[in-house]
Amino acid sequence: MAGSLILLNVFFLVLLSLLAPVPAAPAGLIPPPRPDSTSSSASPNGPQHPLQTLEDDIIICDLFYTGPTTKHPPHHGNRTATLYDNIAHDPAFTKLTQLVTARPAIVAALSTPNADVTLLAPVNDAFKHHTCPPGHDAPPDEIVTSVLLYHLAVGAIGKKDLRPGDLLDTGLELPTLGNRPQKIRVFGHKDHISLNIHSHIIAPDMHASNGILHGISRILIPPPDAFWVLAHIPLEFGIFAAAIRKTGFEPYIRDTPAITLFPPTNLAFKHLGWRRLKYLFSDQGIPDLREIVAFHICSALVYTPEMKHRKKMAVPTLLEGRELDIRVRKEKHAGHRHHPHHGKIIDINDGEARISIADGIAMNGVLHALDRVLDPCDTESDTTTNSDEIDSTPVLASDSTHETVLESIVAMIIDMDV
Numbered sequence: 540m541a542g543s544l545i546l547l548n549v550f551f552l553v554l555l556s557l558l559a560p561v562p563a564a565p566a567g568l569i570p571p572p573r574p575d576s577t578s579s580s581a582s583p584n585g586p587q588h589p590l591q592t593l594e595d596d597i598i599i600c601d602l603f604y605t606g607p608t609t610k611h612p613p614h615h616g617n618r619t620a621t622l623y624d625n626i627a628h629d630p631a632f633t634k635l636t637q638l639v640t641a642r643p644a645i646v647a648a649l650s651t652p653n654a655d656v657t658l659l660a661p662v663n664d665a666f667k668h669h670t671c672p673p674g675h676d677a678p679p680d681e682i683v684t685s686v687l688l689y690h691l692a693v694g695a696i697g698k699k700d701l702r703p704g705d706l707l708d709t710g711l712e713l714p715t716l717g718n719r720p721q722k723i724r725v726f727g728h729k730d731h732i733s734l735n736i737h738s739h740i741i742a743p744d745m746h747a748s749n750g751i752l753h754g755i756s757r758i759l760i761p762p763p764d765a766f767w768v769l770a771h772i773p774l775e776f777g778i779f780a781a782a783i784r785k786t787g788f789e790p791y792i793r794d795t796p797a798i799t800l801f802p803p804t805n806l807a808f809k810h811l812g813w814r815r816l817k818y819l820f821s822d823q824g825i826p827d828l829r830e831i832v833a834f835h836i837c838s839a840l841v842y843t844p845e846m847k848h849r850k851k852m853a854v855p856t857l858l859e860g861r862e863l864d865i866r867v868r869k870e871k872h873a874g875h876r877h878h879p880h881h882g883k884i885i886d887i888n889d890g891e892a893r894i895s896i897a898d899g900i901a902m903n904g905v906l907h908a909l910d911r912v913l914d915p916c917d918t919e920s921d922t923t924t925n926s927d928e929i930d931s932t933p934v935l936a937s938d939s940t941h942e943t944v945l946e947s948i949v950a951m952i953i954d955m956d957v
């Protein structure tokens with residue numbers, strides 16, 4: 540599945556400083572709108588955004604281009620010509636040029652003097668990963684325009700200024716992010732920089748009169764909604780996705796703009812113990828599970844550069860009156876310097892969990908994976924009283940039983956129509 544690969548790509552930690560204030564979140568546990576909803580594509584926030592229609596295989600049609608394909612390596616850049624003239628005169632970018640030329644607003648953005656932008660320009664070869672099956676309609680113009688805007692980063696950024704963990708603001712401003720720009724995540728180290736993991740910079744630092752151009756190996760696809768992201772990485776987030784679905788939060792997570800999720804990984808759920816896990820996913824456990832899910836959702840948009848800048852902050856959750864306490868500290872034995880964490884650890888609730896994978900981008904927010912489940916419930920009494928009521932058979936003990944529980948949960952995900 541190309542989609543899951545793309546989304547897997549958008550995960551990891553960050554360094555740059557973003558200073559946007561955190562908007563206030565409504566207090567109280569947001570009631571799950573449709574507990575057994577099977578389809579949530581209709582947005583309560585107005586008309587569907589075109590990116591909402593992006594699904595597994597996002598297709599940028601070759602139908603747009605009928606001329607010959609050239610594989611010339613990109614030029615070195617012409618400092619007296621604009622970004623647009625640079626791609627238009629470079630046979631390495633004929634496909635991109637054709638898509639851009641058909642859209643006057645994008646031509647204008649790339650032709651403005653002092654535009655001060657970075658054009659991440661897919662080379663012709665990048666388009667081979669997005670061919671249209673026969674008989675398939677070309678994608679709507681709005682989607683192609685959105686994808687092109689996602690290739691414009693704010694500011695002229697040379698390759699040496701791209702650091703692993705950086706988040707680049709792009710020209711794609713989304714109502715689903717509160718009209719803030721969607722971001723691109725920088726991966727790799729020093730000489731092997733990639734964007735959203737899969738797109739490599741293969742022709743860096745072509746200077747134009749109004750910005751910088753980097754030739755890239757793959758088209759950058761703006762990610763779909765936060766639930767889609769979770770559900771398409773079941774080996775990492777399948778249990779949390781199942782919990783979201785079981786507690787009726789799926790429509791909220793798909794449709795609410797500018798949210799932050801703190802999804803515990805599957806491994807984090809295993810740390811709860813199988814007895815507790817089985818209880819939470821039983822019918823009796825649903826109220827507790829709902830509280831746990833609500834405790835991992837923040838109705839404000841917070842990327843880790845802001846956390847690192849502030850060092851200490853509290854973010855409201857959907858669980859009434861409960862906040863997450865976020866603290867950033869230096870790792871004692873800072874590992875190798877290329878590691879995306881750069882020696883910083885982000886603790887949640889006094890070390891109850893830490894962010895293990897940061898700044899996974901989604902159409903309507905950001906995801907920071909946690910290595911432990913934050914449990915807002917009174918764990919002791921729950922496990923001793925409730926689990927005895929629901930299950931008098933021996934506590935799940937053998938590995939095979941453990942796996943059965945995990946399998947049944949993951950099976951729920953696999954069967955999901957996402």
Ligand SMILES: *[C@@H]1O[C@H](CO)[C@@H](O)[C@H](O)[C@H]1NC(C)=O
Pocket residue numbers: 617618619620621624
């Ligand atoms: C660079 O661009 C300018 C303006 O478009 C043009 O006159 C010049 O010939 C170009 N130089 C090269 C080497 O292509």
